[in-house]
Amino acid sequence: MSESTTRTDTAGRPGPATETDVVVVGAGPTGLLLAGDLAAAGVRVTVVERRPEGISNLSRAFAVHARTLEQLDARGLADQVLATGARLDTLRLLDTLVLDLGHLPSRYPYLLVTPQYEVERALLERARAAGVTFRHDAEVTALAQDDDGVTLTLTTPGGPATLRAAYAVGCDGHRSAVRELAGLPFPGQAVIRSMVLADVRLSEPPQSVLTVSTRGDVFCFLAPFGDGYHRVIGWHWGQDVPEDTPLDLPEVRELMRLAFGTDHGLLDARWTSRFHSDERQAPHYRVGRVLIAGDAAHVHSPAGGQGMNTGLQDAANLSWKLAAVVRGDVTGSAADALLDTYESERHPIGRLVLRGSGALVRAASSRGVAGRVFSLFAGQVVDRLAPMKRRATSIISGVGLRYGRPRGAHPLTGRRAGDLPLVAGPAGTRLYEALREGRPVLVLPEGADDAAAPAGIADPVVAAALAAGPATVRRADGGTTTLLVRPDGYIAWAR
Structure with a gap:
């Protein structure tokens, strides 16, 4: 789509020409993954960043969990990031609580310790290669939206500027200008x-x-x-x-x-x-054509090292849905319903992470004899009860996080898809290689009929996945369940 073309909005009405399809505000890990995904899907993206060009080495994050490594693998970046850090197969959270990551059901059963800027470097290279436009030294000072798009006013070294887009996403941190200008509160406490x-x-x-x-x-x-x-x-x-x-x-x-x-x-x-x-979380992640992700949507204590990881997974959830809307795969009320699932799926995850990390900080900081005894006891209880320990490990690593499923849907719906072995073909020999095209993937049993895809399902996530034209592969593990896997690696439908 050229700069001068007329686009159609999500309700199917013709709208005015826009300078770009999506503006992403913030060039941290969340913004870079989102922008790279959108551009790879054929969406015109401009990233606005108030910092000068260049990767900051003043990052706070160091932990890259298993689920995030799986998301990087689905983008062909995991090996590059793995080469920059060290792997830990255990994680100590309290004096008496040590989590064994070596048994995670993942290709990456460990925690990677690497500076955040190494993750940013890989995501930045990918975003640039996909054609993302960057505007550095630019700060958002005003925002207005209408039925057709969003207009951002920027302060730049050359003076004020405006940027028009169909959608804007604030990935600009806990002091998010986009969140504030959209009128979203940020309740919580220090x-x-x-x-x-x-x-x-x-x-x-x-x-x-x-x-x-x-x-x-x-x-x-x-x-x-x-x-x-x-x-x-x-x-x-x-x-x-x-x-x-x-x-x-x-x-x-x-x-x-x-x-x-x-x-x-x-x-x-x-x-x-x-x-x-x-500890803060916005009550909503979407206001019309403005959305927020990462620290702009939720912040919490550093306990468990989940901050950057949660933001990256926000971006993975949102990117394919926003791309489907901008491309016109879904329109009208179906487009709104699809974008609404970003908040309905990710807001509970943000709340869960906030509460979990807060509980760890409070346990670690318990004062006095009674507090220390409670912290010691709590850690020992979790450490000795295998189901609780496995649950804690799966949640912190991200591999156990799941989304809600519609009433009557298959039990696998909303769960993370494992890296299934596939019958060798153009898409590769495992599921996360097949996901590198950025498309949904329909996984069929090896001898199944090609007509096994779902039809007539009203769920907006399933409808969008089907409209995007899923790649078809065949599983090589002997499994008999057919899976429709979303681009973010979660199961949209199963039979």
Whole structure:
């Protein structure tokens, strides 16, 4: 679609020419995955980012969970990201709770420890190759939407500018301008008011890849960048300091000594900062033609390392649905119903992550004898009850997260699809290779009739998946169930 063509809106009415189909505000991991998916699906995308061009190395996220690695695999990026980090097959959340990731039913039964900017680098390269347009040094200052699209007003080095699109998605973090301009509240509270961040060089680094400790009123996390520096994240309960208070090396050293019993030979720091951690969630993820994702929609404590992962999975859920609407695969009320499923599916997941990470922080920070006894007991109970431990592992890794299913639907509907082996063909030899085309995939038993696809189903997700023209493959595991797998790797329909 050229810049000057007239497009048709979701109700089938002709609308005015737009500068782009979708504006994504924010070039963090969530925005980059969303933009790359949309562009790969043939949608014109412009990313607006207030930072100058270049990847920031001041990232806070380090954990890439199994489900996120599966999403990267479905985009051909998993191997590239895996090469940048270290793998952990266990994850300690409390002093008495250690989760075994090695038994996850995934191609990636571990946690990858790698800086967020490595994930951003892979997603940025993909987005550029797919044709995404980037506008850096641009800040959104106003937003207006009508029946045909959204108009954004930008502040740029060259002066004010406007950008017109059919849809806008705010992936611009917890201080999201898009969320505020769309009139969405962000209720919640501060959980940790003074968190310490520092990138430090150590003469005696720990042997473990990921070092976590809670002692008394101090929590500290230590992870390597791979270039000789480590990221320190920690806090001292009760010592609330404004974010703009300078952070010096002695304070970082003392925090490490209190948490680990040693500062690991801390030599110097190339960067130090403070920030506070909130628990907040927008009540809605969509207002008309404006949507929000990632930290713009939900923020929570860093416990469990799920922040970046949840945002990336927001983007994977939204991208194929928004592409189907913009391309005209679905129109009118069906288009609205499809976009509404983004909120109905992802909002409960955001709430679950927020509550789970908050519970971990509260357990780790329990004060006094009674609080410590409760934390110890809670960790031991979960650790000793195998079903609870498996459930916790599947939720934190993301492989156990599922979406609701319509009444009467097959029990597999809404569940994550495993990486099924396939009869060798153009789509590859496993399901997540077949998903790399960005299309739904109809998985048939090896000897099934090609006419086994669903028909006459009113569910908007199934209708959109069918309208997109699913690729057809045959499973090679002997299974007899037919599956319609969405582009985000979840099962839309089964029989």
